[in-house]
Amino acid sequence: MDFSRVELCAEDEAFLEQTRALITKHVTDEVRRDNREFGQNFDEQVHLTLGEAGYLASDWKSEPEGGFTPVQRRIFELEIARAHTPWYHWGTTSVVARLVQQFGAPELAGKVVPGVLSGEIRLCLGYTEPAGGSDVATCNTRAVRDGDAWIINGSKMFTSNAQNASYVFLLTNTDPQGPKHKNLTMFLVPLDSPGIEIQGIRTLDNDRTNIVYYSDVRVDDQYRIGEVNGGWRVMRSALDSEHGIVDPEDHGLQHIAAMAGHGDLMAETVDAVAALLSEPDPDGRCPLDDESVKFRLGRSFARMEAAMSTPGMFGRVAIAQTMRDISSDLMDMLGTASSLPTDTEGSATDGAAEYLFRLSLPLGIYGGTLEVFRNMIAQHALGLGRPNYPG
Numbered sequence: 455m456d457f458s459r460v461e462l463c464a465e466d467e468a469f470l471e472q473t474r475a476l477i478t479k480h481v482t483d484e485v486r487r488d489n490r491e492f493g494q495n496f497d498e499q500v501h502l503t504l505g506e507a508g509y510l511a512s513d514w515k516s517e518p519e520g521g522f523t524p525v526q527r528r529i530f531e532l533e534i535a536r537a538h539t540p541w542y543h544w545g546t547t548s549v550v551a552r553l554v555q556q557f558g559a560p561e562l563a564g565k566v567v568p569g570v571l572s573g574e575i576r577l578c579l580g581y582t583e584p585a586g587g588s589d590v591a592t593c594n595t596r597a598v599r600d601g602d603a604w605i606i607n608g609s610k611m612f613t614s615n616a617q618n619a620s621y622v623f624l625l626t627n628t629d630p631q632g633p634k635h636k637n638l639t640m641f642l643v644p645l646d647s648p649g650i651e652i653q654g655i656r657t658l659d660n661d662r663t664n665i666v667y668y669s670d671v672r673v674d675d676q677y678r679i680g681e682v683n684g685g686w687r688v689m690r691s692a693l694d695s696e697h698g699i700v701d702p703e704d705h706g707l708q709h710i711a712a713m714a715g716h717g718d719l720m721a722e723t724v725d726a727v728a729a730l731l732s733e734p735d736p737d738g739r740c741p742l743d744d745e746s747v748k749f750r751l752g753r754s755f756a757r758m759e760a761a762m763s764t765p766g767m768f769g770r771v772a773i774a775q776t777m778r779d780i781s782s783d784l785m786d787m788l789g790t791a792s793s794l795p796t797d798t799e800g801s802a803t804d805g806a807a808e809y810l811f812r813l814s815l816p817l818g819i820y821g822g823t824l825e826v827f828r829n830m831i832a833q834h835a836l837g838l839g840r841p842n843y844p845g
Contacts, residue, residue: 481537505573543615550577557680580624597626638685659812711769754780777814
């Protein structure tokens with residue numbers, strides 16, 4: 455593993471300065487405060503600014519198509535993370551836009567993709583159902599053919615960013631009697647369609663997500679993505695990206711695992727805790743004088759570094775599990791002040807450890823539970839059999 459520093463050429467240094475200046479100007483303390491309060495992981499003005507400046511298009515396109523070079527892409531990712539930019543939903547929009555371009559009608563792609571790259575059109579995922587859990591293929595949301603259109607009825611849980619999106623990438627069942635995985639069809643449904651109701655719900659870490667109801671929603675066939683009953687093939691690309699099943703790049707500058715951005719947040723918190731534990735009290739003693747504190751902090755560093763160095767789907771599990779394991783230890787070492795949240799007087803590390811603790815629980819559910827991912831690793835990576843659940 456190469457930990458050498460990448461030396462920037464003059465062009466990349468200028469790109470770094472320009473990118474940092476733009477993000478610093480627009481991702482203000484007020485933007486971050488609003489995101490903590492409302493938990494949307496999105497700021498429209500920041501998103502539109504990045505679109506107008508060409509960053510969304512450059513991030514979406516490959517280098518031969520005029521997109522970022524690998525070094526520029528890494529600079530952009532690091533600057534976005536450094537500023538704590540409300541940003542996570544761009545990844546969803548980016549992936550779905552590629553599928554629209556690949557599987558959708560050309561006129562639909564021509565309508566949607568330019569708006570995505572300008573920042574004016576955002577996309578969200580409509581997979582999970584209230585009774586389905588992580589097994590999205592057990593889909594009960596029905597789409598019934600009606601001439602040149604479809605009538606959709608059902609509901610979806612955890613449709614994050616629906617309140618800010620123009621379209622939902624919706625999984626439907628178009629053949630209830632058909633075999634599982636061969637009865638699914640994907641649509642890109644306009645969220646301003648009559649019959650759609652979006653209700654906000656809150657996660658433990660105060661993120662805003664949604665339950666969305668579809669009541670006799672009429673969608674023209676041009677919004678179908680892929681073949682009828684061929685939705686699982688379309689979904690696989692999106693799921694692979696979400697699950698972290700992607701081929702590594704030769705340059706080695708990309709995140710090596712899904713959820714690596716959350717790993718960066720974990721690293722920041724561990725560093726902040728270490729700094730605070732190194733400060734002496736009025737008697738000149740500091741918590742790190744205690745050998746047990748030194749051991750536990752060192753163990754947290756080691757676990758964190760190992761998790762962030764783990765690639766692919768393995769890394770996704772390692773990051774989420776490590777965050778769960780060490781966040782309570784970090785809070786315990788800081789003492790009772792660590793239970794106070796951000797922007798609260800007297801909070802330790804301005805609530806960073808407390809937030810990491812709350813984030814660690816839903817992180818092990820996003821895109822599928824840790825148990826689901828462990829089963830996928832066992833079956834698909836290690837060649838083991840399917841799990842045999844009792845009862």
